[in-house]
Amino acid sequence: MSTAAAQKSGFLATIWDYLTTVDHKKIAQLYLYTGGFFFLVGGVEAMLIRIQLMKPDNDFLSAGLYNEMITMHGTTMIFLAAMPLIFALMNAVVPLQIGARDVAFPFLNSLGFWLFFFGGVLLNVSWFTGGAPDAGWTNYAPLSTTSPGHGVDYYVMGLQISGAGTLIAGINFLVTIVNMRAPGMTYMRMPLFTWSTFVTSALILFAFPALTVGLFLMMFDRMFGSAFFDVALGGNVIIWEHLFWIFGHPEVYILILPLFGAFSDIFSTFSKKRLFGYSAMVFATVLIGFLGFMVWAHHMFTVGMGPIANSIFAVATMAIAVPTGIKIFNWLFTMWGGQIRMTAAMLWSVAFIPSFTIGGMTGVMLAAAAADYQYHDTYFVVGHFHYVIVGGVAFGLFAGLHYWWPKMFGKILNEKLGKLAFWPFFIGFHLTFFIQHFLGLMGMPRRYWVFLDGQGLNTGNLISTIGAFLMAIGTIIFLINIVYTAFKEPKVGGDPWNGRTLEWAIPSPPPHYNFAQTPLVRGLDPLWVEKMDGKKGMTPSEPLGDIHMPNGSILPFMMSLGMFIAGFGFIYQIDSSSWLIAVFIGMGITLGSMLTRSLKDDLGHHIHKEELERDIKKGAGK
Amino acid sequence: MSHDDVLNPKQMPHDPEKATLEGKNKFLGFWFFLGGETVLFASLFGTYLALNGSTQGENTPEHLFGLELVFIMTMLLLTSSLTSVYAMYHMKNHNFQKMQLWLVITVLLGLGFLGCEIYEFMHYIHEYEFTFRSSAFGSAFYTLVGFHGGHVLFGLSWITALIIRNQKRGLNLYNAPKYYIASLYWHFIDVVWVFIFTVVYLMGKVG
Amino acid sequence: MSNAKPAHQHEYERKQHREEMKHQVISFVMMIIFTFVAFGMVMFEVNSFFIIPTLILLAVVQVAFQLYYFMHMKNKGHDMPALMMYGGAAVALLTIITFTTLIWW
Known part of the structure; x- marks a missing residue:
């Protein structure tokens, strides 16, 4: 199937190739493009919010539109920008780091992407059909159950569909890492990025089902008249808060852990040193994942759970500072005495350490339940979580993209432009969010449409908005860099950074079977081990032979499209039951595609030895 | 391993469901999925336990539930779990026709269970006017038990599709993992039901 | 084979x-x-x-x-399944405890 597609050429053939691809490297690109697009959308929403708050009593946005803007900014950035960009890095790198030819479930990998894609599109369609969701990204009941119009319905259906995709992606990476490691790649030789992907995927597996149930209950209440959150019929709105945060707190570790892994690899490579305290780093990653499930109620201190529950969750929350501290020190010690190269990737990583540490410190402040009564729902909280999510996740994504760009596209992002993008973003970030802690302490509540003149909030908000513009400038320079690099930068070889891990042992971009011969791993930082032994590349663990590869398929796209159509049906069947037709058509497409997948044998295809030999002669493979 | 070795193995290995890398991946991935399903059902059980007192003064669990039907349903589902164990036993002995037969029995028992459940829901709706919308307890009850019923329906369709698809060609290394994980799914449905009859019906009767 | x-x-x-x-x-x-x-x-x-x-x-x-x-x-070869089932059971237990103690007060 894929060989037939490869023989055709032209624009339509390329589109078809991407619609049907099951290659983890192409799916990584799809995640990157889609996630990048939503990152820009969420960024524009952020700019509109900051313009509205630039001066007191502003009327740039209407109150209702402002609520939609903050809701969509949060939802988009978390679910549609940060997570897919992380999946882009995972897909591009993890199979290479463990010496695999593909992920465990290539078909499901594609399905996971398309579900996310259509979920994200569905959510954003709401802008054009009478109003986006407006109950905040946390969507608390009863604000959400009583919100008029269909905005919140879009939130429910969009996140349900994209959440299913995320769960599938999580299971896929778990099995890939357990089953697909090359000979000699023991657990305690896996690069930190692979380790953190493993822990993150486990968190996805246990956290997302809670969101799934929460969204179902919300869907039933809004669309089918059930009474989970309807106090008049004995319902209870706190159920939503718990379900949301049982998912939501692990979610913030799902976001940050993979980037902790990326930073670890970057610090080690650009310090030309083995990662300091490798086993402590692994232990800390697992411990953060474990503790991440026991702290969700710290988002609910002011709900009134009582002093015992508040104390338990406060202590558990503060405990997370310990493994995180271990990590910070290990990164510092990795750099200590190393031969540091200040590349753009390294610049973002170094800037991450103080920025994230500030976010961690305010996190411990918020963990003190008694003090939280003062901070809760103020700009102090907004400052805190932007310090960890921008200072941690966004910096990590920029660093990871700079670091692995040559592996994904065969070219190094222009270093000068990379550093030029860094400085305005870095300065703008601190301008925007540092002052917000003080605005919060002065009593400015979050999610307010306007603030009044003469309360001492004017200067702080103006500074914050100026910072936001600097961040926008940084982002634009980064985009220019991508275009510039695509046209002007020269191609580089497989190992431009003098790397240590397996992904740097193969050409950039890698051939679609990754490794012509599965490598033999002889230690931590396997490529570095071979380099120290004076060898050029990895020792193969098998003779050159036919390689089994999966076939491409359009079915994942069709399944997700069916869900997308059914999503509209569910949203609008409240207005008219004729919309139920859309539900039946959509679910019919989805279930029909699933049945086709089940009944039709798909054994994949083989790449023959002769073809591999030809590739190796041309300089690929190995 | 060539395609022919997978579809027409000359010699069936000891664990046909885990003989190929694809089979190993399916096996592991499905177990992980069940780990996630555990949390999904726990969230539903939690919601039910939080709301089972919100009856608005009528149709309490004690008043509503009859244990006779639930006992029959439990026996049907428990037995169907054993019959699918028999099916896997014959798979390991490479006796394809007997495996198919035991799976057909499993499906029939599952259909019996589903029929009882539909009857039960109808009974509550028509005799007691107890619906999804009557109270928060009603919503939580139908959602929890209905999610389980939906799993039963999906499992039945899945196993039926497998039986029909492979009837003509017999067991091979490509469909053995599919049969195996379908039976895992069926056992998990039984696991959930054990908690449903305990937490919803028996504890509901105790009050 | x-x-x-x-x-x-x-x-x-x-x-x-x-x-x-x-x-x-x-x-x-x-x-x-x-x-x-x-x-x-x-x-x-x-x-x-x-x-x-x-x-x-x-x-x-x-x-x-x-x-x-x-x-x-x-049986052998079920370490990872057991790990993930126990992981799921642990989260499940926390969820149930929460929903039976922290919803009404």
Whole structure:
């Protein structure tokens, strides 16, 4: 199937190739493009919010539109920008780091992407059909159950569909890492990025089902008249808060852990040193994942759970500072005495350490339940979580993209432009969010449409908005860099950074079977081990032979499209039951595609030895 | 391993469901999925336990539930779990026709269970006017038990599709993992039901 | 595929399977007995302080039979499945505790 597609050429053939691809490297690109697009959308929403708050009593946005803007900014950035960009890095790198030819479930990998894609599109369609969701990204009941119009319905259906995709992606990476490691790649030789992907995927597996149930209950209440959150019929709105945060707190570790892994690899490579305290780093990653499930109620201190529950969750929350501290020190010690190269990737990583540490410190402040009564729902909280999510996740994504760009596209992002993008973003970030802690302490509540003149909030908000513009400038320079690099930068070889891990042992971009011969791993930082032994590349663990590869398929796209159509049906069947037709058509497409997948044998295809030999002669493979 | 070795193995290995890398991946991935399903059902059980007192003064669990039907349903589902164990036993002995037969029995028992459940829901709706919308307890009850019923329906369709698809060609290394994980799914449905009859019906009767 | 298996190995495997099937039938009988006890306790209104903990205990043991015997979690090669099932069970337990203690007050 894929060989037939490869023989055709032209624009339509390329589109078809991407619609049907099951290659983890192409799916990584799809995640990157889609996630990048939503990152820009969420960024524009952020700019509109900051313009509205630039001066007191502003009327740039209407109150209702402002609520939609903050809701969509949060939802988009978390679910549609940060997570897919992380999946882009995972897909591009993890199979290479463990010496695999593909992920465990290539078909499901594609399905996971398309579900996310259509979920994200569905959510954003709401802008054009009478109003986006407006109950905040946390969507608390009863604000959400009583919100008029269909905005919140879009939130429910969009996140349900994209959440299913995320769960599938999580299971896929778990099995890939357990089953697909090359000979000699023991657990305690896996690069930190692979380790953190493993822990993150486990968190996805246990956290997302809670969101799934929460969204179902919300869907039933809004669309089918059930009474989970309807106090008049004995319902209870706190159920939503718990379900949301049982998912939501692990979610913030799902976001940050993979980037902790990326930073670890970057610090080690650009310090030309083995990662300091490798086993402590692994232990800390697992411990953060474990503790991440026991702290969700710290988002609910002011709900009134009582002093015992508040104390338990406060202590558990503060405990997370310990493994995180271990990590910070290990990164510092990795750099200590190393031969540091200040590349753009390294610049973002170094800037991450103080920025994230500030976010961690305010996190411990918020963990003190008694003090939280003062901070809760103020700009102090907004400052805190932007310090960890921008200072941690966004910096990590920029660093990871700079670091692995040559592996994904065969070219190094222009270093000068990379550093030029860094400085305005870095300065703008601190301008925007540092002052917000003080605005919060002065009593400015979050999610307010306007603030009044003469309360001492004017200067702080103006500074914050100026910072936001600097961040926008940084982002634009980064985009220019991508275009510039695509046209002007020269191609580089497989190992431009003098790397240590397996992904740097193969050409950039890698051939679609990754490794012509599965490598033999002889230690931590396997490529570095071979380099120290004076060898050029990895020792193969098998003779050159036919390689089994999966076939491409359009079915994942069709399944997700069916869900997308059914999503509209569910949203609008409240207005008219004729919309139920859309539900039946959509679910019919989805279930029909699933049945086709089940009944039709798909054994994949083989790449023959002769073809591999030809590739190796041309300089690929190995 | 060539395609022919997978579809027409000359010699069936000891664990046909885990003989190929694809089979190993399916096996592991499905177990992980069940780990996630555990949390999904726990969230539903939690919601039910939080709301089972919100009856608005009528149709309490004690008043509503009859244990006779639930006992029959439990026996049907428990037995169907054993019959699918028999099916896997014959798979390991490479006796394809007997495996198919035991799976057909499993499906029939599952259909019996589903029929009882539909009857039960109808009974509550028509005799007691107890619906999804009557109270928060009603919503939580139908959602929890209905999610389980939906799993039963999906499992039945899945196993039926497998039986029909492979009837003509017999067991091979490509469909053995599919049969195996379908039976895992069926056992998990039984696991959930054990908690449903305990937490919803028996504890509901105790009050 | 490997060469044809010797007949005695084939016979040995069948015997092993029979042995395992016997264990599974025994666990089925135990599950049925537990179910009878649980229903019996409620139907005959055994009025005791311990009835709810006992019902839950019976369910947990029955589920353990189901997982370890019917789903073969006791066999080799089930370390990762066990890890993820226990992980799921831990989160499930936290969720249930929360929903029975922290929703109404």
